[in-house]
Amino acid sequence: MGKIISRNLLSKLLKNDYAGKTVVFTNGCFDLLHIGHVRLLKAAASCGDVLVVGINADESVKRLKGKSRPIVPEAERAEVISSLDCVDFVTLFGEDTPVDLIALLKPDVYVKGGDYDMNLIPESEVIKSYGGKSVSFPFVDGHSSSDIVKRVLKAYEK
Numbered sequence: 001m002g003k004i005i006s007r008n009l010l011s012k013l014l015k016n017d018y019a020g021k022t023v024v025f026t027n028g029c030f031d032l033l034h035i036g037h038v039r040l041l042k043a044a045a046s047c048g049d050v051l052v053v054g055i056n057a058d059e060s061v062k063r064l065k066g067k068s069r070p071i072v073p074e075a076e077r078a079e080v081i082s083s084l085d086c087v088d089f090v091t092l093f094g095e096d097t098p099v100d101l102i103a104l105l106k107p108d109v110y111v112k113g114g115d116y117d118m119n120l121i122p123e124s125e126v127i128k129s130y131g132g133k134s135v136s137f138p139f140v141d142g143h144s145s146s147d148i149v150k151r152v153l154k155a156y157e158k
Helices: 007-016 035-045 058-065 074-082 099-105 122-129 145-156
Strands: 023-028 050-056 089-093 109-113 133-137
Touching: 007 050, 007 089, 007 099, 023 035, 023 099, 035 050, 035 109, 035 133, 050 058, 050 074, 074 089, 089 099, 099 122, 109 122, 122 133
Parallel strands: 023 050, 023 109, 050 089, 109 133
Antiparallel strands: none
16 A cells, blocks of 8 residues: 555554544645644654544645646645655645544644644644644745745746
8 A cells, every 4th residue: 555545544544553643734725844843743743653644635726726726736736745754644635724624534623834824724723623733843844845946936027
């Protein structure tokens, strides 16, 4: 079995094979992998035993980022993230937020970057509802997929 698996299989796996382990969950579009992503994923992995990454499916990215996104298709984004040593499992989700996925997986720790206010995102309420905790790590300024897209466009404008 690989690292990229369906949410239902992942739920069963976490309940059975990883019972007693601290499961950490984070999510994002991960359209163009950059240093901010890598630092966040490494920090998230340090919070527990098993790191699960939820990746927004293509239709979700389009709704959140606009019709020109994603640049990299979901299968490729999932493969890139799953290739990182700090990541144990990857699953895709088509909703705009991973609330339903978190409710199903019930991770012990939910991690986001510091560009999110943990008190304002719906994921934190779900985590609190069953006794999990939310953790925020500093945002790496100037490093986002949108910033990379802007730099590339500027570099190639004629």
